[in-house]
Amino acid sequence: MIYGKVLSKPSKVFFNFLVQMTLIMLLVIPAAALDGNEILLQVDRNLQPESYEMYRKLINIEPAGSKKEYVLYTVKKGQDKMVALFLSPASEKGRATLRLGDNMWLYIPSVGKPLRITSLQSVVGGVFNNSDILRIDYSAEYNAAMIEETADKFILDCKAKTATVAYDRLTMVVDKETMVPLTIECYAASGMLIKTLYYKELKDFGDGLRRPSVLETDSPLYKGYKSVMLYAKINKKDLADEVFTLNYLPRVDELR
Amino acid sequence: MRINGGRIVRGALFFCASLILFFLPFNTMAAGEYSFDVEEFESKSFEWGGYAEIKFEHIDLNTDSAFYRLNFHQDPRSTIDRYTGALQLEYSYKKGIGAFNGVLRAEAGQDDIGWSDSADVYEANLSLKPTPFVTADIGKKVFKWGKGYAWNPVGFIDRPKDPNNPEEALEGYFGAGVDLIKSFSGSLQTVALTTVVLPVWQGVNEDFGEVNNINLAAKLYMLYRDTDIDFVIFSGGSRSTRYGVDFSTNLASNFEIHGEFAYLTDLKQNYLSETGALTKRECSAKRYLLGLRYLTESDLTTIIEFYHNGAGFSESELERFYQLVADADTQLLNTGIDTLFQTAKNISNMGYGSPQVGRNYLYFKINQKDPFDILYFTPGLIAILNLDDQSYSVSPEMLYTGFTNWELRLRFTFLNGDNFTEFEEKLNENKLEFRVRYYF
Numbered sequence: 001m002i003y004g005k006v007l008s009k010p011s012k013v014f015f016n017f018l019v020q021m022t023l024i025m026l027l028v029i030p031a032a033a034l035d036g037n038e039i040l041l042q043v044d045r046n047l048q049p050e051s052y053e054m055y056r057k058l059i060n061i062e063p064a065g066s067k068k069e070y071v072l073y074t075v076k077k078g079q080d081k082m083v084a085l086f087l088s089p090a091s092e093k094g095r096a097t098l099r100l101g102d103n104m105w106l107y108i109p110s111v112g113k114p115l116r117i118t119s120l121q122s123v124v125g126g127v128f129n130n131s132d133i134l135r136i137d138y139s140a141e142y143n144a145a146m147i148e149e150t151a152d153k154f155i156l157d158c159k160a161k162t163a164t165v166a167y168d169r170l171t172m173v174v175d176k177e178t179m180v181p182l183t184i185e186c187y188a189a190s191g192m193l194i195k196t197l198y199y200k201e202l203k204d205f206g207d208g209l210r211r212p213s214v215l216e217t218d219s220p221l222y223k224g225y226k227s228v229m230l231y232a233k234i235n236k237k238d239l240a241d242e243v244f245t246l247n248y249l250p251r252v253d254e255l256r
Numbered sequence: 257m258r259i260n261g262g263r264i265v266r267g268a269l270f271f272c273a274s275l276i277l278f279f280l281p282f283n284t285m286a287a288g289e290y291s292f293d294v295e296e297f298e299s300k301s302f303e304w305g306g307y308a309e310i311k312f313e314h315i316d317l318n319t320d321s322a323f324y325r326l327n328f329h330q331d332p333r334s335t336i337d338r339y340t341g342a343l344q345l346e347y348s349y350k351k352g353i354g355a356f357n358g359v360l361r362a363e364a365g366q367d368d369i370g371w372s373d374s375a376d377v378y379e380a381n382l383s384l385k386p387t388p389f390v391t392a393d394i395g396k397k398v399f400k401w402g403k404g405y406a407w408n409p410v411g412f413i414d415r416p417k418d419p420n421n422p423e424e425a426l427e428g429y430f431g432a433g434v435d436l437i438k439s440f441s442g443s444l445q446t447v448a449l450t451t452v453v454l455p456v457w458q459g460v461n462e463d464f465g466e467v468n469n470i471n472l473a474a475k476l477y478m479l480y481r482d483t484d485i486d487f488v489i490f491s492g493g494s495r496s497t498r499y500g501v502d503f504s505t506n507l508a509s510n511f512e513i514h515g516e517f518a519y520l521t522d523l524k525q526n527y528l529s530e531t532g533a534l535t536k537r538e539c540s541a542k543r544y545l546l547g548l549r550y551l552t553e554s555d556l557t558t559i560i561e562f563y564h565n566g567a568g569f570s571e572s573e574l575e576r577f578y579q580l581v582a583d584a585d586t587q588l589l590n591t592g593i594d595t596l597f598q599t600a601k602n603i604s605n606m607g608y609g610s611p612q613v614g615r616n617y618l619y620f621k622i623n624q625k626d627p628f629d630i631l632y633f634t635p636g637l638i639a640i641l642n643l644d645d646q647s648y649s650v651s652p653e654m655l656y657t658g659f660t661n662w663e664l665r666l667r668f669t670f671l672n673g674d675n676f677t678e679f680e681e682k683l684n685e686n687k688l689e690f691r692v693r694y695y696f
Contacts, residue, residue: 055292055294055297057290057292059290060631062631067290068631068632068658068660069660071292071297073297087297088297089660089661089695090305090307090661090695090696091307091657091660091661091662091663091695093305093695094346100445100479101482102482102506102509103479103482103506108423109346110423110424110425111400111422111423112398112399112400112426113400113401113402115405116484116504116505116506116512116514116549118506118509118510118511118512118551119509120509120510120551120553121510121551121555121557122625125625125626125631125632125657126631163508163509164506164508164509165509166509188553222629223629224629225629225631228290230290230292232292232294233294240387240388240389240439241439242388242389242437242438242439242446243388244439245437245439245446245448245479246446246448246477246479246484247391247435247437247448247450247477248388248437251355251383251385251391253299253348253350254350254355254385256298256299
């Protein structure tokens with residue numbers, strides 16, 4: 001080794017110690033060195049690829065136990081472009097929602113033209129609102145700060161970047177090992193808890209994507225009600241920017 | 257396009273609609289573990305769906321109104337009960353870059369006056385999409401341009417909507433068009449150009465305007481700084497040349513505003529002059545609309561729109577028409593002659609009998625989603641006010657969609673105003689409507 005020729009023995013010992021300590025630091029402490037925003041970026045990438053297609057089932061469960069189900073085909077590109085097309089039930093089939101950053105539209109085939117909608121509305125009723133259904137990257141909407149770290153979890157305080165974001169603040173609990181969220185509490189600007197999201201059942205979707213396959217939510221505003229989102233077939237897909245335009249909404253089904 | 261089918265076919269469709277509605281159970285699902293068989297939803301080359309509905313209407317006629325006298329002076333009655341069944345089928349066939357789409361609708365009804373039925377092709381068009389940037393369409397297609405909810409001043413090639421049911425499907429027109437889309441990064445996010453060629457020949461789009469003309473319409477859409485903007489133009493011999501612009505944007509996550517402005521050149525119109533004579537005029541006119549949509553934290557949605565129709569009849573022009581009908585009624589009572597009624601009917605068909613023929617209107621719609629924790633229940637109210645004569649119609653309604661694929665709607669509409677005002681002179685005094693729709 002080169003240093004063997006130029007350093008004295010005590011110096012070599014000290015240098016070896018330094019190298020070993022540096023390696024240990026690099027291997028053991030990388031996660032701890034991350035700040036809130038870096039963790040949020042990792043969470044985004046672990047939840048979904050940058051550009052992909054997927055199928056989801058949304059289930060609204062009423063206190064009496066009866067359910068209503070919706071199936072959506074979704075494509076996403078970049079941090080903030082997303083389209084969701086309703087495949088089922090028949091009464092909703094063909095409806096499509098588009099999100100470009102803070103802008104959201106709903107296309108209803110019989111209406112024939114897209115209408116602007118808001119993130120707080122819900123096109124399916126139940127506890128999930130439009131911002132949950134058209135969930136873009138968390139890092140696109142929030143700045144995160146770490147408020148607590150335990151042996152196996154990070155707890156992040158996420159503050160909305162603008163007033164147009166559906167929830168003013170999130171408290172996100174992230175699993176250290178998988179770097180995906182476990183729970184997210186969503187708060188209004190007034191501090192009121194709007195809902196809690198629970199990510200469950202880790203699943204390997206292939207192509208290196210291992211993430212929760214079930215998202216449950218409940219809300220103190222909808223006592224006794226529960227909504228569930230099931231994920232399937234999350235695949236990377238190259239998509240043109242023009243797919244995410246109002247004119248394309250009537251043709252989203254042709255992407256499948 | 258009216259299908260040349262017999263009454264038997266239409267009757268059979270009506271019968272099918274009734275069968276579907278009455279023999280399919282309300283399929284609420286029982287609670288249990290959730291599952292997701294995604295293969296069930298794989299894309300298929302041929303897909304179809306639609307809905308069947310039945311509707312019951314009870315109408316109390318306004319026996320003192322102008323349109324009652326026009327329609328019932330030979331057959332007086334005070335109420336009408338009507339039962340209607342309808343079947344709407346939608347289908348699409350996809351192969352490669354092409355897709356063929358269609359919408360068929362059949363309707364049949366029985367009321368105190370008689371039986372009526374119809375079967376129409378609402379849409380039937382071939383769409384080619386060689387790249388995401390370009391789409392070409394040919395065939396019968398519905399165009400719905402503009403941002404307004406109840407009215408669309410820039411909807412130059414649209415059929416007019418019913419403001420009481422603006423989300424219902426409408427029949428399209430035959431045409432050919434090309435759609436070009438381009439996305440950008442920066443303040444200007446999207447640009448799209450839609451061009452349509454719309455011919456009007458004998459038997460093709462005849463109800464659009466003057467026959468033997470090829471018409472052109474174009475719409476340039478932009479998404480600029482989170483605002484939708486359209487520039488629209490129509491030119492052709494079937495209708496006069498017209499220009500328009502519209503916009504829509506969100507001021508907050510729960511507050512949207514929109515507007516439309518249209519300038520119509522060389523409009524030809526028949527109206528009743530101060531002397532009471534039917535007179536022709538040619539003029540240019542402006543139509544515009546301003547609207548908002550607001551959602552509260554408690555899921556109360558409000559839509560308000562102001563609509564100005566510069567091509568509409570003034571308050572005094574409408575009054576003259578109602579006076580003409582009153583004179584016709586007096587003539588019939590005193591002499592037994594109905595010639596004035598024939599004149600009034602002809603004038604009614606020239607525009608006075610169309611819905612919302614005045615100049616200034618206010619539209620108000622409010623609905624509350626899931627009140628009292630009742631999911632899928634949406635009570636609401638629609639009001640249309642003629643700002644010139646202060647007459648109005650008000651429609652409270654209740655909508656329930658809690659059973660998968662079923663929609664139940666109960667609506668009551670009442671109209672009011674002074675004598676010789678638009679809504680007071682309509683046929684109906686009030687209407688109760690119950691509609692059940694099943695989607696498949």
